[in-house]
Amino acid sequence: MIFENIRNLREDNDKTQKELAEYLNIKQTTYSKYELGKINIPIEMLIKLADFYDVSLDYLTGRDSRKNRT
Template sequence: MLPERLKTLRLEAKMTQKEIAEKQGISQQAYAQFEQGKSIPNTKRLQAFSDFFNVSTDYLLGNTDIKSKTLETDLNKTLDNVRSFDGKPITDADRETIREILKRRQQEREQKEIK
């Protein structure tokens, strides 16, 4: 998933591999290997890509389809602070269900924006 996400984000930014590599302080060949899946970035480099493209590391790794760092962070903070609904405690399973529903809704919104 990471190689595809890196390439897609680079193309969306209308940048070449060389331009990304220069901004990241690595060689174009090293960056190309990340996009081709021949090499895996270490944690520090992954975070640098995340910061550069303004997406979460979870998005880069394919753990979520939500690009926005702040949306994912806000969603997690909000759900972690919810304790009850209608006078009944919310379980961890409930929180995860709500999280998945909201993520799906965000994906639908993003798809509509693309069309």
Template sequence: MFSTKLKELRSLKGITQEELANILGVRQQTIGKWESAITVPRLPMLQKIGAFFNVSVDYLLGRTEEPHTNVKVTPSTDLTPKEEREIEYDLEDMINSMASAAYESDNGEQEDIEALQATLRAAMIQAKRIAKKKYTPRKYRKD
């Protein structure tokens, strides 16, 4: 669903993948992967994309047909960029190991895959937070 929405919004705005990549601070190949449903960006990037196109993250992910909502999702500030990258790499590994055939399916199943990715990402972020809280010695905690 995200890939379709991104292509649609980019076309409506009349910009190329390269132009969007420059605006978002990513490579053109990254935009291509997003539009081909190979990968899905992390929440902070989804928020940046939503802000650029003036739509909600829920709309980008196909959770609502309304482009605008009053609900705002705030990015996680308690994970380091390295930890967020690790989650993304682990998530990508999980999805790829599930079955490469799933990526060759029709759009209906692709939406299911994107929903699964979003759910797994949220679970992995929560697990990382719990592990940090549980296993970080008190003298190094910031709370």
């Protein structure tokens, strides 16, 4: 679920994997593995992604279907 959400958010915001990897200060290949669900995403990266997209951690993890923070 997480990997689908971060991919959808990236695509919805017209961002590339490279742009997100640079923002997170990781390699693009690592970010790609996050989106493919091949490796677990560290909590600090999830927090940065939630902040970047202005969504809750609950949304990223699939616990809440609402994108917007309230």
